[in-house]
Amino acid sequence: MNWFSLLLIFIALLTFVIAQLLLKHAMESTVTRGFGQRTFGKNIALGTFLMAISFFLTLGLLQKFDLSYLYPFEGLTVIFIIVAAAILLREKLTAKLIIGSLLISAGVVLVAIS
Amino acid sequence: MRTSPTGFGNPWLQLALSTLCVTASEMFLKTGAMATAQISQQWGWTGVTGLASGLVWIGIVFRILSFVTWLYVLKHLPLSVAFPASQVVHVLVPLSSWWILGEFISPLRWSGIALVLAGLALVAKPAARLEEKL
Numbered sequence: 001m002n003w004f005s006l007l008l009i010f011i012a013l014l015t016f017v018i019a020q021l022l023l024k025h026a027m028e029s030t031v032t033r034g035f036g037q038r039t040f041g042k043n044i045a046l047g048t049f050l051m052a053i054s055f056f057l058t059l060g061l062l063q064k065f066d067l068s069y070l071y072p073f074e075g076l077t078v079i080f081i082i083v084a085a086a087i088l089l090r091e092k093l094t095a096k097l098i099i100g101s102l103l104i105s106a107g108v109v110l111v112a113i114s
Numbered sequence: 115m116r117t118s119p120t121g122f123g124n125p126w127l128q129l130a131l132s133t134l135c136v137t138a139s140e141m142f143l144k145t146g147a148m149a150t151a152q153i154s155q156q157w158g159w160t161g162v163t164g165l166a167s168g169l170v171w172i173g174i175v176f177r178i179l180s181f182v183t184w185l186y187v188l189k190h191l192p193l194s195v196a197f198p199a200s201q202v203v204h205v206l207v208p209l210s211s212w213w214i215l216g217e218f219i220s221p222l223r224w225s226g227i228a229l230v231l232a233g234l235a236l237v238a239k240p241a242a243r244l245e246e247k248l
Contacts, residue, residue, distance in 0.1 A: 020193060027189035044185075059161065078198050085194035093194060096236045101198045103233030108204050110226030 075108030
């Protein structure tokens with residue numbers, strides 16, 4: 001494990017989280033304005049592109065590291081996603097939602113290291 | 115908050131379908147990947163040799179279905195609720211690996227699965243109540 005691999009893990013995580021935010025934003029925009037508008041087209045394209053980047057980075061990392069080593073990082077995405085959704089999408093987080101997400105995250109990490 | 119569709123369009127039903135599609139996809143990809151593991155030493159690491167198996171293609175179709183249903187879910191549910199709830203795949207995939215593929219699950223792994231389930235119950239409960247009010 002070196003700094004470069006850690007950086008790749010971080011970028012794979014970050015691109016995944018941003019992709020989910022963009023996809024959410026794209027779908028949200030269709031509620032009032034339908035599918036034939038730029039907000040939808042732009043965000044869905046960029047979101048899918050970032051998903052692909054994250055996918056291939058993860059695939060490349062899987063060639064070098066065990067799944068059980070990389071999986072705990074995936075468990076962290078839940079935390080990143082709810083924090084990002086709260087800050088950037090102005091979604092309301094309840095205490096139950098936060099504790100529930102922490103439990104899920106811990107569970108995924110436990111499944112990975114066992 | 116706007117009212118969400120009922121029946122087949124219910125976002126929670128679609129979320130369940132989405133996670134079932136991910137689980138089915140993983141099962142087909144794993145079986146297909148094992149069937150094609152011996153094809154080529156030279157190209158095996160890229161994963162493309164898996165495409166020689168029909169099972170992998172079925173897995174890809176399920177993956178696409180899960181993506182489309184996920185987009186639908188995002189249209190109707192907050193990301194901060196839908197994404198944690200989608201983590202039910204971390205319960206479904208190990209369970210199906212155990213049940214269908216005959217893989218072994220250690221006691222520690224069972225406790226991890228239990229933790230995820232406990233978290234899911236917490237995440238889904240307030241959201242379900244929100245639905246009832248609509």
